[in-house]
Structures are given as structure tokens and as C-alpha cells.
Amino acid sequence: MDIDWQLFADSFWPILVGGATGTIPLALSSFAIGLVIALGVALLRLSPLKPLRAVGWFYVSVIRGTPLLVQLFFIFYALPALGWVVPPWPSAILAFSLNVGGYAAEIIRAAILSVPQGQWEAGYTVGYSKAQTLWRVILPQAVRVAVPPLSNTFISLVKDTSLASVVLVTELFRVARQIATFSSEFVAIYLEAALIYWLFCLVLAWGQGRIERRLSRHVVR
Amino acid sequence: MSSAEKPLLQVTGLRKRFGDNEVLRGIDLEVRRGQVVAIIGPSGSGKTTVLRSLNGLEVPDGGEIAIEPGLHLDFQYPLTDAHRYGLRDRSAMVFQNYNLFPHRTVLQNVTDAPIRVRGLPRAQAVAEAEALLARVGLAEKRDAYPYELSGGQQQRVGIVRALALKPELLLFDEPTSALDPELVGEVLQVIKELADEGWTMVIVTHEISFARQVADEVLFIDGGVVVERGAPKRILTDPQEERTARFLQRLLHPFDD
Numbered sequence: 001m002d003i004d005w006q007l008f009a010d011s012f013w014p015i016l017v018g019g020a021t022g023t024i025p026l027a028l029s030s031f032a033i034g035l036v037i038a039l040g041v042a043l044l045r046l047s048p049l050k051p052l053r054a055v056g057w058f059y060v061s062v063i064r065g066t067p068l069l070v071q072l073f074f075i076f077y078a079l080p081a082l083g084w085v086v087p088p089w090p091s092a093i094l095a096f097s098l099n100v101g102g103y104a105a106e107i108i109r110a111a112i113l114s115v116p117q118g119q120w121e122a123g124y125t126v127g128y129s130k131a132q133t134l135w136r137v138i139l140p141q142a143v144r145v146a147v148p149p150l151s152n153t154f155i156s157l158v159k160d161t162s163l164a165s166v167v168l169v170t171e172l173f174r175v176a177r178q179i180a181t182f183s184s185e186f187v188a189i190y191l192e193a194a195l196i197y198w199l200f201c202l203v204l205a206w207g208q209g210r211i212e213r214r215l216s217r218h219v220v221r
Numbered sequence: 222m223s224s225a226e227k228p229l230l231q232v233t234g235l236r237k238r239f240g241d242n243e244v245l246r247g248i249d250l251e252v253r254r255g256q257v258v259a260i261i262g263p264s265g266s267g268k269t270t271v272l273r274s275l276n277g278l279e280v281p282d283g284g285e286i287a288i289e290p291g292l293h294l295d296f297q298y299p300l301t302d303a304h305r306y307g308l309r310d311r312s313a314m315v316f317q318n319y320n321l322f323p324h325r326t327v328l329q330n331v332t333d334a335p336i337r338v339r340g341l342p343r344a345q346a347v348a349e350a351e352a353l354l355a356r357v358g359l360a361e362k363r364d365a366y367p368y369e370l371s372g373g374q375q376q377r378v379g380i381v382r383a384l385a386l387k388p389e390l391l392l393f394d395e396p397t398s399a400l401d402p403e404l405v406g407e408v409l410q411v412i413k414e415l416a417d418e419g420w421t422m423v424i425v426t427h428e429i430s431f432a433r434q435v436a437d438e439v440l441f442i443d444g445g446v447v448v449e450r451g452a453p454k455r456i457l458t459d460p461q462e463e464r465t466a467r468f469l470q471r472l473l474h475p476f477d478d
Contacts, residue, residue: 116320118316118318118320119320119322121278121314121316121320122316122320122321122322124276124277124278124305124309125276125278125309125313125314125316125383126309126313126333126334126338126382126386127306127309127310127334127338127339127386128334128337128338129302132337132338136333136337137322140324141323141324218323218324218366218367218368
């Protein structure tokens, strides 16, 4: 079969713009909010109080035990039936944030646990409160452990945002689908969409390497 | 008795249990201002638990700790955060494994708590830290990270971090046990200088000859009780208790039967 290379070239820019104005902001904002949720849930999971630990466990279990597409549909289609109408963008950000929150919580929890107990004690002994010790001593060291798995989570998120196209968010894949539907050039357009996702992920993987090198400068290798 | 004559630290009947293991069975300890007390004893004897209790890192099940003036803790009541901060405000701890903050430079390790916790202006905290680092021979390491230092240097930074808090009571938990033998001397030298300067210290140690040189009093702890206490010369050369004698024998002559 012939590939319409002219269409391929013409649609590169619109699809890329869809990525830059849809995929990337969606992924970035969801990831940022998701990390805040994740830190909170991780701290719940590490709490000395059993009820708080149970809440954290329940959250992680529900998020990881249900498909992201179902979570997205629930927020966009089911919540309005219960009286809460959430517009496309907020519902997508909400779904992705909650989802990242569940997965990243376990990463952050493990990273916090990887910091030796002596570091908590050293923080306490110089007079830091629990919160100060966490913030000034433990988290900076935990970050180094958490960055590689969190980068994976982020890269997965960038690709998962394509699901937002089904709740009417204009992002990379929705633009591609519209072009493909009008032109019927499925091979060219979906190949191109895949290529642009790949491009984004290459850049992200490169950034991940840089961050990891920067964070490991204070440890003996 | 006026408060000036009261000992700086008074520990009475300290008890602590980990599950079935009763690690402290009524420890009494008194430290006057300027005094150096060394605690010796076999591993698992409870000596480190006593020290950690003084810094609020361990919460005893019973007994009392008083730091004069003004801090009186009775462990039959729950320990509040105010109590913990009280203990940490008055005492500072030097750990066996140094426990420096690996992501911070030497200077940041030393100055952050004085700035954040004690509210010292940054310039003053830095000036004081630099003076202390110079004292222990590490002035030129102020911008180094802990991984760039030897164990002996790291422990000297650990001591400086404790000194920067201006504690009334310095606590040392086996400060040379993690060090290579050739690095032990430089750390002991620093501690000895602090003793000569009049710092009040409690030192848990296995360095018998050091304890003899530096301590005003030695406590031998075994099985969670103080078996014997007294002047270092008497305890270390002429112990009255069988258990003390056996411990010293094992420590000083490990290959004899």
C-alpha cells in the first residue's frame, strides 16, 4: 500500500502541537498533583496509627486494582449521574492524579524506608522535629532512590494520557484520530502518533539520566 | 542543697524492656558539671540504651531523668514532645556510625540545626562552625561532603555537629568502634581535649585505657544493672566484682583462657 507522505508531513505539526498543548500539560499537572497525593498516602502507610495505615492501604489497593480507563470513565460519565459534572480537562487531570498517587505512593514509601534509621535519629538528636527530619534529612536522600521508578511512572503517564482522548480532551492522540478518521490514512497517521510519543519518551529518558547523575553526586559509587 | 550543688544529670531507677528482654533493671547515674563518666560493659548489657534514653531516642518504661536546672522526667508518665525537645536541647549525641547527613556539606551538617532549631543568625552559625572545625583540624574540609572524608574525619565532624548545639551534656555512643584502628587516636584526642576543657560527658566505650585517662568515674553495666562504679583506676585495675574482673579480662586479654 502507499503511504501518503504529503499528509504525513502536513499532519506532523498539528499532532505535535496536540502533544505540546494537550499531552504534556496533562501529564505534567497530573504528575505534580499525583506526587503530592503520593507523599500523603506514603506517610499514611508509614503512620504508627493503624487506622491511618488502613486508609493508605485501601487507597493504593483500589487504585492499583482497577483499570485506569474505568477510573477515567467513572469520573467523567458516572459522577455526573450522581450529580457532579466534571468537565473533560479537570476530570482527566483528576483521574490521572489519583492514579499516579496510588502507584507513586508505594515508590515513595519504599524510598523513605531505604534511608537508614540512624538518619532519623541524627535528625532528632540535633533538635529537628519529625516533620523537619522528614523534610530536611530523609526526603532528600529518598529522592535519589525514588527518581528511577518515578521516571518510569511519569513515562507511563505520558503514554496513558492518550486515554484522555475518549473523554474529549484534545491531546496528541485525539488530534491524530481526527486526522486519521477524515483521511482514512490510518497507517501513516497512527505510525506518526506512535513516533511522536516515542520522541517525547526519548527526551524524558534523557532527562531522567541527567537528574539521576545530579542526585548521586554525594554518594560513593 | 542549692541548685548549684545539685548534679547536672541525675538518673534514678531507669527501667526498659524490649518485649521479653529486660535491658535496664534500675539504673542510677549521677553526673556533676564538668565530670566525665565512662560506661563500660559487654554488648547487650544496656549501656547504649541508657545513653539513648538521655537523648530521648529511647523511652524508658520507668525511672527518672533530671537535668538541672528545670528538666524533670518521670517515665511512669508518657513522654511528651516537649520532654523530648527538652532532653535534646540540653544534651547532644555522637553516634558510633557518625550518622552525618550525606547530602549536605560538612558546614551544612554543622550549621543547619543551630540556624533552624536554635534560631542563630546564619553568619554567626557559620563563624562558630568554622571555629569548631578549625579546632578539630578540619577547617579546609568545610565544603566537602561526608563521603569524601575518612571515618576519623567524619567522626570529628560528628563531634563538631554536637558541639555546635552548645549542649550542657555531651553523649558519646562508642565513638571509635566503627573506625579503622589507625584512626581511633585522632578521635580520642579530640574527646580528651574536650574533657580537659571541662565539658560534661557520658561516654559509652570499649577503650579501657582511654576511659582510665579521661574519665572521672567508670560504671560497669551488665545485665541491665550497674555492677560496679568508682574511680577508673580502681575499677579498671582492681575490680571488686567478679563480673567486672571477667569482663576486663576478656577485653584486655582476648586470647587467654
